[in-house]
Amino acid sequence: MGWSERSPLVRARLRNRALRYADHGWEVTPGACLSRGRFVCGRPGCPTIGCHPALERWEQAATRDPRQVAAWWQRHPHAVLLATGRAFDVLDVPTHLGLWVLGAARLHARIAGSDRGRVRGPVAVTPTGRWMFLVRPGDPLRPELADSLDVVRHGRGSWVPAPPTVLPEGPVRWVVAPEETRWQLPASYAVQDMVVDARTTSPRHLMTARAPRPLPRLHRA
Incomplete structure (x- = not known):
């Protein structure tokens, strides 16, 4: 299956980060292993080649x-997958919205002060250009976003x-690591308000020529 091609150091790095997430109350599940550009889970007959549990x-x-x-x-060097809807939800948006929302959140934190910058929280980005804002769980999408094709x-x-975790296009990385926000999460609707504003006011030219392609839809709740 090609799993042995991955360095033990890579496996240890994935394991250590998964343990750190779990230590902070984030529920973890192993993903399929990336081998020769596709994900292999070891389950007989599984047809999925993209990232999956x-x-x-x-x-x-x-x-x-x-x-x-x-x-x-x-x-095995499993992808690190975080179960959502438990410790947190994730608002998944394209690059131009992610850049606008993150900039607005940082401005709010400077104005309100770090202790009251409640719209700031962990933010991860995929190599294909999906920005993932971790927020407190439970709130559905606002009506303005519920039918959107680019907000999940x-x-x-x-x-x-x-x-x-590494995808075929490159690694998933933190833009705002959870340590930067002391593992605190913003209210979902506070971030959704910024996404609504971004959809009406953010210039599309933020999508530069270097911006990665949109990510095929992850598992949607």
Whole structure:
């Protein structure tokens, strides 16, 4: 399956980061392993070649138990997947909206002060240009966003790939690491308000020639 091609150091890095997420109450599940440009989960007959959970009943298996997390990454370099709708939801937006919202959030934090900058939280970006804002769980999308094709809410029953997972196009990375916000999450509607504003006021020229291609839809709640 090609799993042995991956360095033990890569596997250890994935495991250590998965353990750190679990230590902060974020439920983790192992993803398929990237091998020769496709993801292999080891399940007989699985047709999925994109990033996906390695376990068929991943939602029930997702955990923050450090012993189980360490065991999953003991032998194979699984992608690190975070179960959403539990400790947090994720608002998944394209590059031009992500840049605008992050800039607005940083401006708000400078004006309100770091202790009251409640619209700031962890933000990850995929190599294909999807920005993932981690927010407090439970709130549905506002009506202005509910029918949008470029804004996705990952809630209960969904997952997202987390750094340092590597996709065929490159690594998933933190733009705002959870350590920068002390693992605190903003209110979902506060960030959604910024997304609504961004959809009406952000200039499309923020999508530069170097901006990556949109990511095919992740599992949607």
